[in-house]
Amino acid sequence: MTPALRTARYLTAAAGALTASAAYLGTVITWWAVLPCLYVAAVIAWCASCEYAVHRRTLTAHERARRAALLEELDTAGPCCRLYDLSGGYAHRDCARPPDGLAELYTACCAEAFVSRGARHDATCPTRTTRSNAA
Incomplete structure (x- = not known):
């Protein structure tokens, strides 16, 4: 609750009380x-509507920020997929894909290890650590 909303509610109550007293x-x-x-009562009701507008503007500014x-x-992480690009970052927020589609290839020790997901390696591969396909 913003201070403007609190003030608007008090002013609305005061305008209602003045209208009842006028009756x-x-x-x-x-x-x-x-x-x-x-x-x-009319002046106070107008002031209340102005305070409600201040409250809405404050909420809008906070939401925009x-x-x-x-x-x-999200932009610092980079786009993860085409859906992210097309939606302006609103869709696919929790995408598990790396920002770069070739990132896994860059971290692979050799091309054969990349294709087989670490199960096989080239003869020239320096690591040759075989990984199970179950993982």
Whole structure:
């Protein structure tokens, strides 16, 4: 809850109380007493609507800042797939793919190990650590 929303709620309650008191004054005393109460109630209601607008603007600014920070965080990771590019970063946020499609190839010790997922290696491969295909 922003301070503007709290103020708007108080002003709305005050405008309602003034309207009720104007109705009471109109029935008990005279209709001339109604005019100042209704005028003040209208001014307070206008002030309340302005405070509600400030509240909405504050929430919108916070949401835009949050989205900008999220997009900045996602942009530092780089696009993971075509869906990420087409949606502007909104879809595929939790994609498990590496940002670079060839990243796994770059970390592989040889081409045969890349193709077989570490089960086989070339004769010229320096590591030759065989990995099970179960993993």
